[in-house]
Amino acid sequence: GEDVEQSLFLSVREGDSSVINCTYTDSSSTYLYWYKQEPGAGLQLLTYIFSNMDMKQDQRLTVLLNKKDKHLSLRIADTQTGDSAIYFCARAGNNRKLIWGLGTSLAVNP
Amino acid sequence: EAQVTQNPRYLITVTGKKLTVTCSQNMNHEYMSWYRQDPGLGLRQIYYSMNVEVTDKGDVPEGYKVSRKEKRNFPLILESPSPNQTSLYFCASTPGPEVKTQYFGPGTRLLVL
Numbered sequence: 001g002e003d004v005e006q007s008l009f010l011s012v013r014e015g016d017s018s019v020i021n022c023t024y025t026d027s028s029s030t031y032l033y034w035y036k037q038e039p040g041a042g043l044q045l046l047t048y049i050f051s052n053m054d055m056k057q058d059q060r061l062t063v064l065l066n067k068k069d070k071h072l073s074l075r076i077a078d079t080q081t082g083d084s085a086i087y088f089c090a091r092a093g094n095n096r097k098l099i100w101g102l103g104t105s106l107a108v109n110p
Numbered sequence: 111e112a113q114v115t116q117n118p119r120y121l122i123t124v125t126g127k128k129l130t131v132t133c134s135q136n137m138n139h140e141y142m143s144w145y146r147q148d149p150g151l152g153l154r155q156i157y158y159s160m161n162v163e164v165t166d167k168g169d170v171p172e173g174y175k176v177s178r179k180e181k182r183n184f185p186l187i188l189e190s191p192s193p194n195q196t197s198l199y200f201c202a203s204t205p206g207p208e209v210k211t212q213y214f215g216p217g218t219r220l221l222v223l
Contacts, residue, residue, distance in 0.1 A: 033212075043200060043214040088153070096141050096160075096204055097168065098212060102152040 006089050006101040013109050018076040020104045022089030029091035034074045037086045084108045112137045116201050116215035124223050131186045131218045133201030141204040142184040146197040159184055191222045
């Protein structure tokens with residue numbers, strides 16, 4: 001399978017919480033990332049977590065890392081229509097390369 | 111403002127006509143790289159550069175060249191573009207040894223006819 005895997009689609013109602021999941025195979029990564037890509041736009045770094053952390057919170061965003069299961073999640077509280085985008089999970093590989101998931105397309109329904 | 115810029119943002123060209131996509135960063139970053147993004151394949155690294163005059167192949171380097179003559183610029187060169195190089199290209203830069211953050215350019219959408 002792919003090194004970094006994500007489900008391709010997620011649909012939520014406005015105001016609900018969104019949880020986007022990611023699994024990876026290489027446990028040696030030091031950093032794991034969440035990027036956001038809005039339609040027709042570039043990649044925006046949302047947040048990152050160091051591998052010795054379990055959780056990181058930044059306003060509406062909560063990142064959970066389960067190193068044992070190699071599972072990373074991004075929770076968006078009070079999801080808004082402006083959160084509709086593709087969310088990419090990535091891990092730091094060798095030579096500062098980022099290894100990417102294929103992205104989860106989040107649709108927020110009013 | 112700290113940023114990575116790419117030019118052009120959109121380009122339509124024909125097979126075999128050499129083109130260059132420029133990338134420039136104003137943050138004095140050592141590390142720069144190029145990715146291409148394709149539906150169903152995600153982002154794949156083309157080339158990267160650890161510093162001036164130091165470049166190396168990424169995962170999909172075929173058909174591309176790069177140069178790093180100065181720290182701020184990292185152009186991507188397609189000597190003889192082919193339709194399979196139609197893609198969305200991103201340039202990125204990173205400050206130091208640890209990839210704490212990677213700054214991305216806005217992307218260049220290339221269509222090769």
